[in-house]
Amino acid sequence: MTTLDIQVLLPTRAEGVRHGxxxxxxxxxxxxxGTLSGAVVPFxxxxxxxxxxxAAALRDTRWLRVAAEFHPxxxxxVYAAKVAASLQxxxxxxxxxxxxxxxxxxVARAHGDFTVGDDRYLRAAEFLQIARGVWGGGKASGPGGxxxxxxxxxxxxxxxxxxxxxxxxxxxFPQVQLTxxxxxxxxxxxxxxxxxxxxPPTLAAAAQLTELATAHGRTVQLGVQLSVLLREDAAExxxxxxxxxxxxxxxxxxxxxxxxxxxxxxxxxVVFDARPRIEETYRVGEHLRPLLENPVLExx
Amino acid sequence: MSIDIYWRVGTHGDQPSLxxxxxxxxxxxxxxxxGQLAPGLRDGVPDGYSYADHVADVVRxxxxxxxxxxxxxxxxxxxxxxxxxxxxxxxxxTYRFMVAYQPGFLHPVQAARLTASxxxxxxxxxxxxxxxGGGGPAQLWWGDKVSHDDRYARTSEFLDVLKGVWAGDFSxxxxxxRVEGAGLPxxxxxxxxxxxxxxxxxxxxxEAAGRHADYYLSWLEPFDALAAKFAQVRTDAAALGRxxxxxxxxxxxxxxxxxxxxxxxxxxxxxxxxxxxxAFEGGGDSVxxxxxxxxxxxxxxxYRGLEVAPNVWGGFHLLRGxxxxxxxxxxxxxxxxxxELIGLGVDAFILAGVxxxxxxxxxxxxxxxxxxxxxxxxxx
Numbered sequence: 001m002t003t004l005d006i007q008v009l010l011p012t013r014a015e016g017v018r019h020g021x022x023x024x025x026x027x028x029x030x031x032x033x034g035t036l037s038g039a040v041v042p043f044x045x046x047x048x049x050x051x052x053x054x055a056a057a058l059r060d061t062r063w064l065r066v067a068a069e070f071h072p073x074x075x076x077x078v079y080a081a082k083v084a085a086s087l088q089x090x091x092x093x094x095x096x097x098x099x100x101x102x103x104x105x106x107v108a109r110a111h112g113d114f115t116v117g118d119d120r121y122l123r124a125a126e127f128l129q130i131a132r133g134v135w136g137g138g139k140a141s142g143p144g145g146x147x148x149x150x151x152x153x154x155x156x157x158x159x160x161x162x163x164x165x166x167x168x169x170x171x172x173f174p175q176v177q178l179t180x181x182x183x184x185x186x187x188x189x190x191x192x193x194x195x196x197x198x199x200p201p202t203l204a205a206a207a208q209l210t211e212l213a214t215a216h217g218r219t220v221q222l223g224v225q226l227s228v229l230l231r232e233d234a235a236e237x238x239x240x241x242x243x244x245x246x247x248x249x250x251x252x253x254x255x256x257x258x259x260x261x262x263x264x265x266x267x268x269x270v271v272f273d274a275r276p277r278i279e280e281t282y283r284v285g286e287h288l289r290p291l292l293e294n295p296v297l298e299x300x
Numbered sequence: 301m302s303i304d305i306y307w308r309v310g311t312h313g314d315q316p317s318l319x320x321x322x323x324x325x326x327x328x329x330x331x332x333x334x335g336q337l338a339p340g341l342r343d344g345v346p347d348g349y350s351y352a353d354h355v356a357d358v359v360r361x362x363x364x365x366x367x368x369x370x371x372x373x374x375x376x377x378x379x380x381x382x383x384x385x386x387x388x389x390x391x392x393x394t395y396r397f398m399v400a401y402q403p404g405f406l407h408p409v410q411a412a413r414l415t416a417s418x419x420x421x422x423x424x425x426x427x428x429x430x431x432x433g434g435g436g437p438a439q440l441w442w443g444d445k446v447s448h449d450d451r452y453a454r455t456s457e458f459l460d461v462l463k464g465v466w467a468g469d470f471s472x473x474x475x476x477x478r479v480e481g482a483g484l485p486x487x488x489x490x491x492x493x494x495x496x497x498x499x500x501x502x503x504x505x506x507e508a509a510g511r512h513a514d515y516y517l518s519w520l521e522p523f524d525a526l527a528a529k530f531a532q533v534r535t536d537a538a539a540l541g542r543x544x545x546x547x548x549x550x551x552x553x554x555x556x557x558x559x560x561x562x563x564x565x566x567x568x569x570x571x572x573x574x575x576x577x578x579a580f581e582g583g584g585d586s587v588x589x590x591x592x593x594x595x596x597x598x599x600x601x602x603y604r605g606l607e608v609a610p611n612v613w614g615g616f617h618l619l620r621g622x623x624x625x626x627x628x629x630x631x632x633x634x635x636x637x638x639x640e641l642i643g644l645g646v647d648a649f650i651l652a653g654v655x656x657x658x659x660x661x662x663x664x665x666x667x668x669x670x671x672x673x674x675x676x677x678x679x680x
Contacts, residue, residue, distance in 0.1 A: 013487050020487075021390060021421045046485040049413035052421065055386030059352070070410075078443045079405035086383035089327070090352035109480035111409045112461075130443065148441065160440035165377055167327045 003293050004259055005223070005269040007031075007038035007065075008281050010057065012047030015275065020048075021056055027277045028057040031064055034285015038065035040177075040225075040271055043100040045107050051083060058091040067096035067177055071103055072123050073113040077130035077157055085135070085164060088171035096175040098197070099124050102185065115156075121184040126154040128176060128192040134162040135173050177223070181205045186212055189220050195269050199225035201247060203265055210266070223269030224262055230255050230274070230283055242275070252283075256291035301545070301647060302676040305668065306398060307367040307660050308549070308652035309358055311378035313351065318553065318568040318619040318654050321576070325655070326351035326379075355384055356391050358657045365664025368680045369396025371429055371497075371549065371650045373622075376441055382414060389421040394680040397422065398497060398650070400429040403458035404444045404451065409482055411458075412465040416484050419491035429497045429517065430455060432505060452504040459496070459512045466493055497547055497648075501529070501588035510536035513544045515648055519588060520550035520625035522595050522608050527644050547648035548641055551616045551626030552659075554634040554667055558611075561628050562604075568619040569603040576618055592617075592624040611637050620654050635670035642675060 008031050011023055031039050039057060041050040054068035074080065080097075087095040101124045105116065115123055133150040148163020163169070178185065178193040186205055189196040190212035198206070201224035213220040226247035231237040233251055243249040248258060259270055274280035313328030315321065316335070323329050325337045327350075332341065338354035339346040362370050372381035385397035397418070403411075418426045432451045439445075446454055454476045461477045464470035468483035483489070498513035500506065506529075509516050516533045518526060530546050537544050555561040577599050596614030597606045606615035611629040616622065627634045638649065653659025671677060 013485065025390070044485075047487065048420070049410070049417040051382065052386040052389075052414055052417040055383055056390060056421065059387045059390065073407055074410035075406045076404075076443045078441075083380045083383045086379040087387070089379065090350045090383065090387050092348065092350070106481065110482045112407050112477055112479040112482065114478060157443055158445060159443040160445075162441050162443065166330060168377070168379075 004263060004267075005037045006284065006289060006292075007040055007067075007269065007271045008036060008277070008284065009225070009271060009273045010039050010041045010053060011277050012042060012044040012050070012053060015277070018276075018278075021053075023278075024048075024053060024056060025060050027281055028060050028064060028066070030278050030281035030285065032061040034282060035289060036064070036281070036285055038067065038096070038269075038271075040067045040098060041069060043069040043071060043098075045110065051087075054095060055087055055090075058087060058094055061094075062092075063094075065094045065096055065175070066091075067098045067175070069098035069100050069177075071100045071108070071111065071113065072120075072127040073108075073111060073115070077127040078134050078159060078162060080127070081131040081134055081164070082168070084131070084174050085168040085171060088174065089167065093172045096177060098177040098179070099127070101178070101188065102180050102182070118184045119155075121188045123156040124188055125192055126152075126157050130154070130157050130159055130162075132173055134159060134164055135169060136163075179225075189213070190218065191216050193220050195221040195223050197223040197225050197269065197271060199271075201226040201262075203262075203267070206266065221269060222265075222267045223271060224267055225271035225273065227273040228255065228280075230280070230288060232287070252287040252291060255288050259288075259292060302678040303642060303646075303671075304368050304547075304648040304678045305366075305671075306369050306371055306396070306648070306650040307362040307365070307663070308371045308373065308650055308656065309355055309384070310652075310654075310656050311355075311373050311381060311384065312375065312621060314354075314655050314657075315620055316655055318564060318616075320568070320571050321620065325354055328377075351379060352384065352387050354657075356388050358660065359388055359392050359395050361657045361660045362664075363392060363395050363680060365660045366668050366677075366680065367651075367660065367664065368394070368678050369398055369425065369427065371398040372400060373429075374400040374402070374431070376438055385418060385426065386414075386421070389418060389425075392422075392425075394425070396425045396427050396680075398427040398429050400431055402431050402442070402444075403455045404432075404446060405442055408458050408461035408477060409465050409479060412462050412482075412484060413488070415494060416466070416488035416491050419494070420488060424492045426494045427497065428494045429499065430459070430512070431499050432508070448502070449504045452500065452502075452508040456508050456511055463493065498544075499588070501591055505587070506533050506536055509533055509544065510540050510542060513537075515547040516544045517547040517549060517650070519592060519623040520548050520612070520627075521592065522612060522625075523640065523644060525591075525595060526641075530645055545647035546645050547650060548646050549623065549650040549652070551623070551652045551654075552634050552663060552667065553613075553626065553628045553653065554631050554663060556631065556666075558630045558633060561630060565603050565613065565615070565619075565628055569615070572618055596624050622652075626652075631666040631670060635667050638667070638671055639674060 041053045050068040054066045057066045150162040152159045177195045178189040186209045229246045229249040313323040313326035381399040432455045465482045470482045495514045497515045497517040498509040613628045616626045
């Protein structure tokens with residue numbers, strides 16, 4: 001079978017006595033050494049800011065793709081793209097974006113964002129169009145590369161003569177992950193997303209998304225995000241804490257079956273929310289992941 | 301107060317020297333040049349290093365050489381200072397990251413969260429260089445249509461909101477920003493708020509600086525012009541009941557003897573074509589850039605024609621991108637001029653030299669000790 005893109009959610013706030021960038025480093029190292037493919041820094045109003053966490057995580061790893069989740073009100077799309085271009089340059093193009101569009105209204109207002117309803121999706125679409133536009137707007141010239149060929153007049157954002165010059169323009173645009181199951185969310189992904197993550201992990205809207213994307217001549221990869229508790233056997237599982245609080249509790253073999261079932265429905269990305277994060281990330285890397293591809297050591 | 305001495309980072313790559321305007325570090329070249337570094341080539345293939353790896357070395361060199369930190373500039377063609385500071389936070393111990401940014405591009409709540417996270421990552425080593433923009437085409441390039449004087453009004457409002465969010469439980473409705481119930485998360489509350497270095501030479505900038513600046517930062521200018529500018533800021537700030545400190549950003553080219561220093565300039569100057577001599581025509585609506593051009597001499601009279609006062613040379617922009625003025629001379633002369641600037645009221649310096657890594661060591665070993673004989677220099 002195809003190798004699944006397995007990712008983990010990173011901690012953004014204290015978990016017991018573990019906290020801060022030291023804790024983060026251990027989790028991303030666990031994911032890296034466990035040969036997982038990525039990590040996601042959630043937008044957490046009560047936690048660390050995601051760009052800074054992602055930058056540190058990228059610096060601590062060689063292979064891991066690190067997605068930072070943020071909402072499109074944090075900066076101009078040009079500035080977000082500028083930051084992203086540097087992180088792509090520094091990381092060998094392992095940085096990704098996850099846009100948080102459907103914010104809780106009170107959280108949004110506390111972040112200076114008073115845009116409501118489907119306007120949020122329109123703004124997110126403009127954000128991505130501009131970010132991609134200046135990235136590929138290229139041929140910037142003049143002192144410091146100040147005049148490019150990309151102009152955009154939108155409802156929320158404007159750019160005149162924008163466009164990055166080399167070398168910022170030479171790295172790939174970050175992978176764009178989006179979430180949500182509403183018609184507006186699916187439409188945004190169909191037009192501008194690379195990967196759509198369903199959380200909760202139900203695929204009821206997946207067919208509709210694929211259809212919409214096809215209508216736009218695009219392909220959007222499918223992903224699920226789920227909280228998990230994984231153990232070697234049923235007895236051990238019965239003793240584990242929090243088993244009723246997760247989307248899925250099971251043995252490594254059962255988890256592998258679940259992921260195969262997702263894969264059969266077209267899912268290529270699975271994001272695990274598993275705690276305590278360091279230990280559980282090692283479990284995923286050492287026990288689950290080998291079940292999902294032809295084990296190299298089989299029969300040895 | 302002791303004198304804080306910073307060393308700038310080149311966020312737009314670096315040259316191997318001032319002798320030729322050839323970028324060899326950081327991949328800021330159209331065509332790979334022999335000897336390019338970070339990324340380098342091995343058997344024709346990129347070696348996997350990035351400019352952040354070289355900047356990490358400049359950061360460590362600056363720490364070792366005795367600088368308190370460095371300024372990370374931001375322009376359309378540069379790498380981003382937030383991205384650099386966040387990437388290198390864990391790879392330094394004492395280094396203060398002075399992040400240059402324009403308030404218009406980042407929402408103040410995001411700025412607060414980003415800063416507080418980096419304060420947590422560094423143990424409080426973030427410093428702000430708040431710039432309100434060179435304007436002109438560059439401002440529109442960034443997607444920002446706010447006019448020159450309004451940009452300073454926005455900067456003021458931005459910093460009000462940022463400080464309010466930092467303090468917590470903050471609501472605000474202004475011309476540019478609106479927030480409701482904003483604050484930092486529990487884990488991030490109580491971090492020290494960064495010192496603010498504030499740039500800008502227009503009256504609108506100086507007024508805004510009076511309200512918010514811990515340090516009023518200027519490029520180097522002829523000393524009498526600089527003294528007059530500081531006096532204006534002092535007056536404006538006093539009217540608001542504030543006493544800002546002063547900082548100067550300048551290049552230094554120091555060698556064991558004055559002859560050796562000027563010889564370095566001469567070599568660079570002789571390698572300039574006529575086109576390069578006509579450079580520095582742009583600059584948007586930056587008042588500071590126009591001031592600097594007005595103060596310097598005539599390059600057609602040779603490189604010494606640009607020496608506006610002993611050791612004060614107004615031709616650095618011809619030899620590398622960036623501001624006009626710097627000091628050229630022996631270690632003793634450069635230290636003496638810095639001493640004179642301290643006499644004018646300067647409390648902090650942002651020094652720079654090309655190439656940044658090697659020159660950090662040179663200045664740290666040869667100039668800082670001379671300055672430390674007569675002044676209380678901050679030990680990082």
